[in-house]
Amino acid sequence: MAPFKLLFLLSILAIQSCKTHTNKINGVSFVASRQPIDQTHTRPVVNLGANYVAVMPFGFIKDLSLPNVKYNMENQWYGEKGEGVVQYITELNKQQLNIMLKPQLWVGHGQFTGYIKMANEANWKIFEESYSKFILEYARLASKMNVKVFCIGTELEDFINNRPDYWFKLIKEIKGIYKGKLTYAANWDEFNRTPFWSELDFIGIDAYFPVSSSKTPTVAECILGWEKHKRYILKVQKANKKPVLFTEYGYRSVDYTGREPWLSDRSLNQVNFEAQTNATKALFSVFWHENWFAGGFIWKWFHNHDTSGGDNDSRFTPQNKPVEAIIRKHYRVYE
Known part of the structure; x- marks a missing residue:
């Protein structure tokens, strides 16, 4: 092969390799x-710089053991x-934003969906029929x-x-309707015990892994905290x-944000933007460059951007906080 042809082929392969690294789902x-x-x-x-949006309709059940999904x-x-x-989908599509439709359940009094469990077979059957309809x-x-x-x-571990x-039957029914x-x-x-990943296209994880017990974790601490989780x-x-x-x-913009990142307890309200920023930088550093990693959806983004988040907000949203710029910079690299 002529040297210039070899050089051209290597250039093409390099471009393709770069694309496999950078073509990610950058979602909100x-x-x-x-x-x-x-x-x-x-x-x-x-x-x-987002290219995907998760749209989330809700169904409701009154209690963990009550079988009827209302929506x-x-x-x-x-x-x-x-x-x-x-x-929502129509308006988001106008901006060339792709959609993940993510219907969710809400249990009365904010009880955790992973604990939904019916008391008897009759109620399981009612619940299955109701969830399937939804x-x-x-x-x-x-x-x-x-x-x-x-x-x-x-997050339906006990149900699964x-x-x-x-669930295997439900997936088959969904595939008969939806081809995406x-x-x-x-x-x-929960993800390491989910039995049906082979039937789906992505292994989906709500990634609230504990990565640091520090009040204000450094990026390096959080990267180290990801090691064992990444192996699993x-x-x-x-x-x-x-x-x-x-x-x-x-992550929330709060002290100890990496210790139990799933907590939404409003008593945790000491604003800490550095902790949120460092933990987010670490997550990007650990995962976004991996070919086997598809991307993710930041939790969470409100429609009224100008009045969301801000200087006194200790919640999850990155809006109008220093971490928003970190996400923007990163998403534009991996678009």
Whole structure:
């Protein structure tokens, strides 16, 4: 082969290699609101450098052992219902933003969905039928609106552990309706026991792994804290030969943010932007360059950007905080 031809081939391979590293899902978890959205709500997402948005309708159950999923109710917020989902997706698509449709359950009094467990077989059957109706309706909507990714559930470990056959059947039903990519949002301490990754396109993880017990962790501390978690993630990834997607990731702008990142306790309110920024930098450093890592969705992004987050906010949103610039810079490298 002539030297110039070899040089040209090596250049092409280098470009292709770069693309495999940089073509990521750079997403935000878009919080449902009481109202329709428009360009004033979607442009800040584009300005962040995001290329994907998770749209999240909700179904409700009153208690962990009560089997009826209620959804599209009159008293639900606009963005939590089917009509709102359609309007949100339409407006976000106008900005060339791709969608992950992620229907979720909310249990009364904010109880953890991973503990949903029916008391008897009769209630399990009712719950399965009710959940199927809920999730398949949104699968049909995802198909109709050409949504890129559909998430079949979020943090439902006890439901899955107790009824694995149901989930394999449900996935088959969804595939008969929806032809896009599928994932499930497993909690960070659940994903290694989820039995059906081989049936999906992404290993989905809500990535609230503990990475540091420091009040203000350094980037280096958080990178070190990721080591054992990354080994487990990679083990599951290799066993199933599927890319990993962080269906949720993020840190609160609060002291000790890396200690128990899943906590939303409002009594934790000491604002600490450095902790949030350092933990986020570490997560990007550990994962975004990996070929087996598909990307993720920051938790969480509100429609009213100008009045969200800010100097006194200790919650998860990166909006109007130093970490927003970190995410923007990073997303634009990996677009």
